[in-house]
Amino acid sequence: MTINKYPIIIISLILLSLNLQAAENYKKFDLPLDLINYMEISLEGKTAVMTVFAGDSSQSFRMESLEDNRSYHEISYQGSVVLNNEGFMSSGAGYPFDLIDKTDVVFDNKKTRILFYQKDPESDVKFRSRKxxxxxxxxxxxxxxxxxxxxxxxxxxxxxxxxxxxxxxxxxxxxxxxxxxxxxxxxxxxxxxxxxxxxxxxxxxxxxxxxxxxxxxxxxxxxxxxxxxKDFSTIIRFYYDRVDGATPLLGVQFTDEDSLLPNVEIYSGYAFSSEEWRYYVGLEQSFWLKHPITLGGSFYRKLATQDDWLMQRNDNTVFALLATEDYRDYYEAEGGYIFGRFTPLSYFNVEIGTLVEKYTWLDAHTDLWSMFGGSKAFGSNFGSVPAAERASGIEALDGAEMASIILKSDLDNSDREARFGQSFWMGTAELEWLPDGWNDDFDFTRYFVRAGRFQSLNEYSGFYIKAGYGGSDGLLPLHRRYFLGGLETLLGYRHKEYSGQEFWLGNVEYRLTFPKTDITGLLLYNAGQISEEAGKLGDAEVKQSIGIGVSFEESLRLDLSRRLDRSDSSFQIYVRLGINF
CATH class of the missing domain: 2.160.20 (Pectate Lyase C-like)
Incomplete structure (x- = not known):
């Protein structure tokens, strides 16, 4: 497939014009699909209109003076209580405050409307127990x-x-x-x-x-x-891995939540094993806070990876320090990134940017210390790739330069305070395109998409289903290849056991939280395919695994899983920290 740059440029301009129009004509509150009208109080002078909603119908009470209808602890209308500390009352039915999810206030000339919304009862039963x-x-x-x-x-x-x-x-x-x-x-x-x-x-x-x-x-x-x-704060970070070794970072950041001034982040540090300085300078400015348009950029020299979706850097540091385990592969990237981002909804954004980087290959230091690793050594950097492919990939990457256009989007309407407290969607999509004439070292287009759905069945159980696909046009270099096996991909297989140019992946979890605890039991099924050549995915063998697991407060998770394509395979044990989409 050949991608013409002109349609992408035209689409980007259209998106930007729509963004500007949306920002000028925003509403204060965008009603999500799973919210419905619940109650409303409309005030104009001394007159008050109280409305309750039931399905497609509603009932209103108009009172010329709320004070005249007030007793010590309740409001009455024509001899019947319509408002007290429990909520609204209408025709003998109660509308408790506990079911309210969102509030909004609308000023319309001399009238003030206070709007209350509730979760659609059919969207999530579990919400009713969460005040x-x-x-x-x-x-x-x-x-x-x-x-x-x-x-x-x-x-x-x-x-x-x-x-x-x-x-x-x-x-x-x-x-x-x-x-x-x-x-x-x-x-x-x-x-x-x-x-x-x-x-x-x-x-x-x-x-x-x-x-x-x-x-x-x-x-x-x-x-x-x-x-x-003003929100100035100090950045103090520490990372540990098989390439850079111990890397302390110090810096400062400035954050202005009103977006009157740019947000700035600056830090630097020294990687003791690779003997390289690391630095990062980033700046971004948002406009129109209700539906932000954000412009920003950064320049840096960093230890880069494509494996954040497998394990975050903080979690990986813990495993490297404690158990001589490093689940990420690395390369050094020096360059910069500029972008524009539109956030039409609090849980959805679209971003377009330009990336320019120069790469340096760095070997792993396999003999680094860990607290409980004993004589165990770290594996080689990109050590799961066959030796001949790895050698040619290193040669192509070391000293190479790359410039690309990146278009990506993220969706996450989950409740981060209680991730599995109610049904949600999550998703991410990214297209990386190298325009003709921009690069001498590489020529490819890479596209990657993942989506996840947690479907609550009741207060204690639900299904968490994830699917992913990655493809390419042209030959993907070593640092952009896809990998399957192990954490977040195919449990029961060796970590990054397979690599290729195209893949698909599916994960299904049945989750059961034990009453009055933060312990969740898990039943797992994973399946996927990966091919060495783009367009040959249908010829690849389908890899499958099953397993069980247990999660403690969504901060520690243990899984026991077995691959299904070998009769002599044994169960593999996996440990994870937190939740990683």
Whole structure:
């Protein structure tokens, strides 16, 4: 397949124009597909309209004065309670606050609408047991320092004091809001018919507004930026692997959550085994925070790898230090990357960039120390590749230069606080294209896509299904080849046992969490094919394996798996830290 650069350039320009249009005409809140209307309070002067939703129908109550319908702990309408500390009431049915997932406030001329959304009951049963908001009527709310609220904080006829962290909005209806200097609020701060007091040093990512007669004001982004401490922090990192050995890194980073100034990251360090200096300077600037367009770039000299999807660098450092195990292959890359990224939704982005790098081959230091490795030695760098192919690949890579255009996209609508708490989608796709005339050393196009779906069955069980495909046009060099076998690919096989130019992979897990514990049992099935030549995938043997596993708090996982293509194969044991898509 021959790829013409002009369609890609045209598509990129179209995407950019759509991005700009979307940024100018954004909405405050994009309703996800799995959320439905739950409750609404509309306020205009002293008049209040309260609405509850049930399927495609709704019921509203119009009251000329909420104060006239208020008793000590509830609001009544025509002799019936419609709002109390448990939630809304309508025709004898209850609408508890615990089912609220998202909140939103809309100002329309003189009218204020407070919208409450719930998860679609058919989308995830497990959500009903997971409280994330703090909502109260008549009782003051105090979020102490160190406390974290995953959702919103909402009060009716009560005050709110925030000294901790709130992940979404803070809303007071007929109450005041006080935000302490150490507080962090990642949504809006809005008081209806009350006032807002924000201490110097507090961090508020959204808008700040108080309304009610003459009591109305709004902080702009520059005011809030000047009122909070600038987020400078020190970078202290340490990595350990079979090529660079011990590598301490020191640096600084500046982060401005309001995106008025660029985010900057600078660090450097020395790799003691390879005797090379490592450095990184990166900068990025975002515009239009609701649907960000981000421009950025970096230049560096680093120990590079294509194996982050197999194991993250921090986890790999632990295995290398403790057990003389290094699951990644490496090469030195010196160069830079510039990019533009559009994030239309909080869980989805598209990025296009240009990569320019010069490569240096580095051998592994197989005799490096580890805490419990004994006399065990590290394997060679790219040691799973047959000797002749490895030698020619090293020769082609060492000293080579490469320039490419990269188009990639990421999707992740999971809850990172509780990854398997509800159903979710994850995915990543990447196209790397080397335009004609840009390179003397390489000529290829590489495309890679992975997708994952966790489907919750009930509060304790579900299926986690992952699929991946990688292909190419032209001959992939050593540092861009695909590998299957071992962690994250085909359990039961040796790590990176197979390599090639094209592959597909599928993984299925049945997950069962034991009640009142953070222990999850796993049943596993893996299958895949890989071919040495692109276009020959159908001729390759299908590799399969089965296994069982157990996960502890999603931070430590043990798997026992066996390949199915050999009758004499034995079970292999795998240890993983955390969750790696």
């Amino acid at each position: 994330k908001n703090n909502i109260s009527i008549f009782n003051d709310i105090n979020i102490a320092g160190g406390d974290f609220i995953r959702g919103s904080v909402v009060s009716f006829w009560a005050d709110i004091v925030i000294n901790g962290e709130v992940n979404e909005d803070v809303i007071a209806v007929y109450g005041d809001i006080s935000v302490g200097q150490q507080a962090v609020i990642r949504g809006d701060v809005i008081s209806i018919d009350g006032k807002v007091d924000i201490a110097k040093g507090a961090t508020v990512y959204g808008r700040v507004q108080a309304s009610g007669g003459k009591k109305k004001f709004q902080f702009d982004r520059w005011t809030r930026w000047h009122n909070k401490e």
